[in-house]
Amino acid sequence: MLKMNNISKIYRTDLVETHALSGVNLTIEEGEFIAVTGPSGSGKTTFLNITGLLETFEEGQYILDGEDVSQLQDKHLSRLRNEKIGFIFQGFNLISDLNLYDNIEVPLIFRGLSKQTRKQRIEESLELVGLGSRAQHYPAQLSGGQQQRVAIARALAGKPRFLLADEPTGNLDTMMARQVMELLQEINRQGTTLIMVTHDNELAQRAHRNIQILDGQLSDIAKSQLTDLAV
Template sequence: MITLNSIEKVYQTSTIETLALNNINIDIKKGEFVSIMGPSGCGKSTLLNIMGLLDEPTKGEILIDQKHVEQYTDKALALLRNQKIGFIFQSFHLINDLSVLDNVEIPLLYRNSSAQSRRDAAREALEKVGLSNRMKHFPNQLSGGQKQRVAIARAIVGKPDIILADEPTGNLDSAMGNEILNILLQLNAEGCTIVMVTHDESMAKKTHRLIRLFDGTQVY
């Protein structure tokens, strides 16, 4: 489903060159739930952004469903992201001026679908994460756990094959963090492939496989 071959990422300024990722080789199979762990600054989020086609590697190959994406145009990459990948961020990235329902609907605005079908899909996604009673609320009226559930609903509203979650429980207490993990485990049981960056070893152990990074390099 996601294959990374010999991935290298270098950030360069006029005065310094930083090697963020070095010779990363990963194959994520369809239906897997994989965790990525490592100390702060080791390249976890950079790796997730490259998997999600939000960032380009300096060197190496990316394959999605065995198709090379290096030659895709920006428009083709955006379409692939929208149709194939759902993103969940630690800081939620909700728009405070929009209702919960409107926030969840956002990914569908880039598809050629009717307003009614977008609304129906957003309602269905919110019901799936247990927030059907909060559709008309605004993000600043929600708890941290509720905001993250809205973010998950937004990630799944387009029925993506892949979910990339960057520290989805990082801003939550342990009880709410476990609730969020259980939602992700259920989505995975239903067939969604999930890659999750986490600092929580106990949560990582509940996933199928753990990839460790240290200073931008895989630890085997």
């Protein structure tokens, strides 16, 4: 359902060319839980941004759900992002001026769903993350873990095929991080493909499959190797 063939991404300045990704080949099947690890600056986030259609690439082919996205225009890419992909960011990226209900409603508005459908989806997703009673609260009134759950609810409300999480527990304490991870695993068990970038090997071990990015090169690694890498 997601296939990358020989994807390369180069950042250019006047003086230097940086190869963020070089010849990435990857296939991800529906329902997988992939953990992407690697040292800082290795190209993890670039990989996630390209996967989430937030960045373009110079070379290669990217097929998402049977559709070659390489040549698509902004309008089409935005629609795919809205309908098929859900984002979870390390810093939550909730809109502080909006309450939880309105925060979750934003991507549904972009999709053009009716008010009634939106209401139903928002209530369902808030219930799923255990914040059903707090729809009218504002992000500032919640703990970090709760805010990340709202971000997950926002991603889930659109019923995406892929959930892309960039260090989803990076800003959380251990207990909250565990709760958020359990929630993500549960969502994955229900069928949503989960691709998570993390530095944390313990979290990475929860994934079905581990991918390591090193100097822009991507490779599958066995779970047993994760501990060694951490050392």
